[in-house]
Amino acid sequence: MRIGVVTFPGSLDDGDALRAVRLSAGEAVPLWHGEPDVRDVDAVVLPGGFAYGDYLRCGAIARFAPIMESVIDAARGGMPVLGICNGFQVLCEAHLLPGALVRNDRRKFVCRDQRLRIENARTLWTSSYTAGQEIVVPVKNGEGGYVADEPTLDRLEAERRVVARYAGENPNGSYRDIAGVVNERGNVVGLMPHPEHAVDELTGPSTDGLGFFTSVLESVVGA
Amino acid sequence: MPRVVVDVMLKPEILDPQGKAVHGALERLGFDGISAVRQGKRFEIELDGKEASDAVAEIEEAASTLLANPVIEDFDVRVEP
């Protein structure tokens, strides 16, 4: 199974996402933001970083990158898409996911090992977990506060579209401790914390993040 | 040269940590009687030849597409005299 990882000029965690795919026994395919389409990949990861410097709003310009049209089409067609951190911001800007990410409530960049509770283990990206499972992965962001209006939040809760929630301290002021959400169809997931940095005990706090990548491999192989 | 100004503000219901911090700082400096501060962005768009009034509709579209994120932000477009 081929999982593409899109590199924007200011992407930073693209190498880590590619490594995480490899460690999960997937075929990692680097994709360049200027390419016209996602070629023949089976899933796409939009990695962390500062895609175009992000001086306007995080993800606001990346959304219009040449490759994004094809990513958006594929996502609407059901292809699994995971946006991590900056990738989550891009997915919100592209309106593939509801809500937006704003500056952390403490107005500081925060990097630390974060406890997360998996709330929905039925998405293409979380099926390796069990609902209610707690995992530890790094969180690192300056604009990671998830916001949406109350009706949207209520609908996300009612439709079980909150994928993961911060357990313990909320690192960035996200409404209702939301760390990740999924679209209605269940194939597009946005996640503020970084599972790709929790794939090896040597370089991360745990291997808890591998589940996101093994989930999509299993779901596509099983389909 | 004609200029169009776009002001972008977070919607009132969205938390604005920066505005809150500025408010706190103003109070500490002794500027009292302030009930709230919200921080926004201002874009000054210089037009090349075109009449400003003609450009407004186009700039409004640019604002809703790129300059502002309508999910969290409101914007206001006006022609600078």
Next chain:
Amino acid sequence: MTVDTIENAAKTPDDPQPWAELGLKDDEYARIRDILGRRPTSSELAMYSVMWSEHCSYKSSKVHLRRFGELQQETSVGKLLAGIGENAGVVDVGNGYAVTFKIESHNHPSYVEPYQGAATGVGGIVRDILAMGARPVGVMDSLRFGPLDAPDTQRVLPGVVAGVGGYGNCLGLPNVGGEVVFDPTYARNPLVNALCVGVMRHEQLHLAKASGVGNQVILYGARTGGDGIGGVSVLASETFEDSDGSAGSSRRPSVQVGDPFMEKLLIECTLQLFSEGLIAGIQDLGGAGLSCATSELASAGDGGMHVVLDRVPLRDSTLAPEEILMSESQERMMAVVEPASVERFMEICRTWDVRADVIGEVTPAGRLTVEWRGETVVDVPPRTVAHEGPVYQRPYERPAWQDDLEAASPSSLARPSGGDALRETLIRMAASANLCSRSWVTDQYDRYVLGNTVLAQPDDAGVIRIDEESGLGIAMATDGNGRYTKLDPYSGAQLALAEAYRNVAVTGARPLAVTDCLNFGSPEDPGVMWQFAEAVRGLADGCQQLGMPVTGGNVSLYNQTGDTPILPTPIVGVLGVVDDVRSRIPYGFREPGQIIYLLGATRDEFGGSEWAHVVHGHLGGAPPAVDLDVERELADLLYHACRDGLVTSAHDLSDGGLGQALTESVLRHGMGARVWVPDDLDPFVFLFSESSARAVVSVPHGEEVRFTSLCEGRRFPHARIGVVDDAGVLEVQGQFSIPLDELRRAHESRLAQTFGD
């Protein structure tokens, strides 16, 4: 605007020039006239003044720094691939890999505008590393501030931390360590020293020189604006405060503003240019901007250089030629490129959206000429600008007060006696400004990006994997203790070296090489100059003894307010190699039942100690004795213990002594410990002495015999002092016990309370 051309200069030899305002002394100005055989044009004057400033020319420090050049240019792995004098030193770490690393100061700019000052400090050192042909893989920052509770620290520290983080995080370089230290002498003289490390294959090394007549000179990256014009010269030469003492308005330099996204593009673009072999010579633009890059490239090469200043892309079209030459706009590089490669060079720059312009070429004559609007505004021998600046033999003398300082021994200070008093002291120390948890600072730095960070702060050293297959990695630490150095500059510098060396060694790495950033007061004060000379002598002798070269670094002088200099602060960075990062040793007790050993000899040493500072506000006596041979034995012991899997954690003992090391070790994983005081030691000395060459380690249950026989075989002092448990308490038997929750509150809340959550 009239332009001062060389023709005009020849015709008007007696026109008055503002050399003094530019920081030049009268004899220096006379020498410039002598070199040129006429008065300099204003552009030439700008170039000389900035390149002959203390910051760029090292004119006060050069005669002392020569000691570093006399060290063996070799490590235990192999010869240096580049040494002092290049943008950064390059060290062979085996398997065909080379590592380049360097530390540099950005002190004054960080006081004026903390965020941008610190951010551009990181940006500058990263470009130095990039210019060697290496991919930057990590940064560290060594910071000094005024008292924690001082109002100005509230302004400076959060800005500096946000700037270091903002730039490094956006560039995607993990921040893997550093220090934060508070002392009143740094109140208006904060120190911001940034270290960057980069990795390359041996064959990718590039040196800064312009060779090959006809080769094109290309300026690429950001456009040139009015940033920090004269910043380096004016800032580093004299104080920049107004007479009222405020960070000045009238002489306030225009601050440089950094754009990390541009720098990220510059890194990727430059690495691709290197990999396609398109670069014949390269230099980053930092302090002194184009003046520095053109003169240094031309001076190091075999020819001259002609530059057409009109071709420099400007952000501000009103800039005069002098200003363009002095601008310190960030995120710019200069490359020397063979004519046949220019087209491909430009193509790659376009791919990365990086602006590039041919602004000149390498010429046969040994002159650097600069043209503006068709006329020549600079015509100089480049070596006289870049490498043959003034050299001063500044007078130096041991200050009269040094005797009194040494005589003020801490032995007369009241010591805590009894369990309750020791307990109270330990908690007070753990919560003190210099010993409390740094997580408020370090949580603002991305330590995970690039996925190769094996250890980062709060560990003793940062460890970065450089080869995924073999596990080859590097370790780095920075240290410096201004109080020790004030008591004895020679020993103080060696203690900084010893601590950085030890910090690298406790992770299981072999220390290889040194970079240094020497922060001192005014070189015009003979007492300060003595501190400087002694510190350099101590560091050079220490490196000689440990068999490590100094590969490069930086000097920052004039760090003082009025007549009061900062504590003399040599910051020493040590680089080590780790054969396989999978065997690295972190600190922190993890498993109940493991045995705690104290390695090294503990003596009654409290001169310059954190205890004397925190409890008595005292500074006097002698710093702890240095024995670098013992340091080497300890490093060697730890290396073998690590390789054989005999220790599961190791922590260096330094500021605050064993008490602080135990505090950090129990809090890391929330494990308790039961500790007993060896019969031959006083409990207070045991807990708080700062004797050097010591570490605390935990040994897996069942490995004690092998571990102790390893120590005995090397006759290295070791004492079994405790056991790890899960009782949730740090207990010193017969003295006191502290619940971890209480200890954690004391240790971890201080900075957040001060700077706000």
